[in-house]
Amino acid sequence: xxxxxxxxxxxxxxxxxxxxxxxxxxxxxxxxxxxxxxxxxxxxxxxxxxxxxxxxxxxxxxxxxxxxxxxxxxxxxxxxxxxxxxxxxxxxxxxxxxxxxxxxxxxxxxxxxxxxxxxxxxxxxxxxxxxxxxxxxxxxxxxxxxxxxxxxxxxxxxxxxxxxxxxxxxxxxxxxxxxxxxxxxxxxxxxxxxxxxxxxxxxxxxxxxxxxxxxxxxxxxxxxxxxxxxxxxxxxxxxxxxxxxxxxxxxxxxxxxxxxxxxxxxxxxxxxxxxxxxxxxxxxxxxxxxxxxxxxxxxxxxx
Numbered sequence: 001x002x003x004x005x006x007x008x009x010x011x012x013x014x015x016x017x018x019x020x021x022x023x024x025x026x027x028x029x030x031x032x033x034x035x036x037x038x039x040x041x042x043x044x045x046x047x048x049x050x051x052x053x054x055x056x057x058x059x060x061x062x063x064x065x066x067x068x069x070x071x072x073x074x075x076x077x078x079x080x081x082x083x084x085x086x087x088x089x090x091x092x093x094x095x096x097x098x099x100x101x102x103x104x105x106x107x108x109x110x111x112x113x114x115x116x117x118x119x120x121x122x123x124x125x126x127x128x129x130x131x132x133x134x135x136x137x138x139x140x141x142x143x144x145x146x147x148x149x150x151x152x153x154x155x156x157x158x159x160x161x162x163x164x165x166x167x168x169x170x171x172x173x174x175x176x177x178x179x180x181x182x183x184x185x186x187x188x189x190x191x192x193x194x195x196x197x198x199x200x201x202x203x204x205x206x207x208x209x210x211x212x213x214x215x216x217x218x219x220x221x222x223x224x225x226x227x228x229x230x231x232x233x234x235x236x237x238x239x240x241x242x243x244x245x246x247x248x249x250x251x252x253x254x255x256x257x258x259x260x261x262x263x264x265x266x267x268x269x270x271x272x273x274x275x276x277x278x279x280x281x282x283x284x285x286x287x288x289x290x291x292x293x294x295x296x297x298x299x300x301x302x303x
Contacts, residue, residue, distance in 0.1 A: 123246045
């Protein structure tokens with residue numbers, strides 16, 4: 001067991017707190033995360049790595065954004081962990097850290113569900129997503145970054161950062177970035193929305209916890225909202241891998257218009273460009289990067 005975990009637990013619960021077990025949790029792409037069993041209960045400890053020039057600007061403040069996102073989600077009854085301590089002083093350990101309550105359940109990725117059970121979970125997730133999207137924000141952009149006065153400005157600023165990084169590290173060909181730039185500017189009204197809404201922005205099967213009770217399977221937690229956005233709900237509906245007919249039934253979305261479909265393809269293109277960057281520069285995952293390269297070319301041709 002690391003001395004860092006011991007120091008964090010004793011700073012939170014006192015020097016008499018006992019630690020019975022400490023298990024690394026896999027699946028996250030950024031923080032180092034542990035499940036820790038203590039005499040005061042089970043908790044999850046997340047350690048923030050030292051920042052590097054490989055990160056996007058918003059990625060330098062993800063932990064604080066996660067704390068704020070949990071606060072907003074808990075205020076509307078979405079099942080999330082309770083924050084026990086967030087410390088960025090680097091006095092206890094030489095990293096910012098976050099301690100939250102441990103939620104029971106398996107990830108949606110690991111849960112063994114029948115087709116009917118999965119459809120029920122998807123519908124429930126759609127309802128929770130609708131609740132999240134009903135939350136108004138005070139500006140546009142990542143919770144972890146400076147908020148902007150318009151969604152269009154956020155999209156173009158993010159694309160500018162992608163372009164700068166692509167030039168530095170030879171990631172996405174400039175012709176695709178120029179194509180998306182024209183799409184945004186030629187359709188400015190389509191990419192302008194009146195009010196920012198809360199988006200989890202990382203809804204995948206490792207960030208949804210489920211458990212089986214007397215009435216069947218249900219969601220016990222929605223976690224890791226550190227990349228939360230304030231913006232257009234269509235961005236989440238375009239980019240999350242968990243969107244399904246059952247999800248949309250729970251969400252309450254009706255048939256897509258041609259205009260909405262076009263906008264979502266543009267969102268997918270922007271998202272894939274950012275993901276390709278992260279896969280190549282931060283994760284060195286060439287297999288996924290090549291898949292994203294193909295998707296970027298295909299989506300660009302569709303706009």
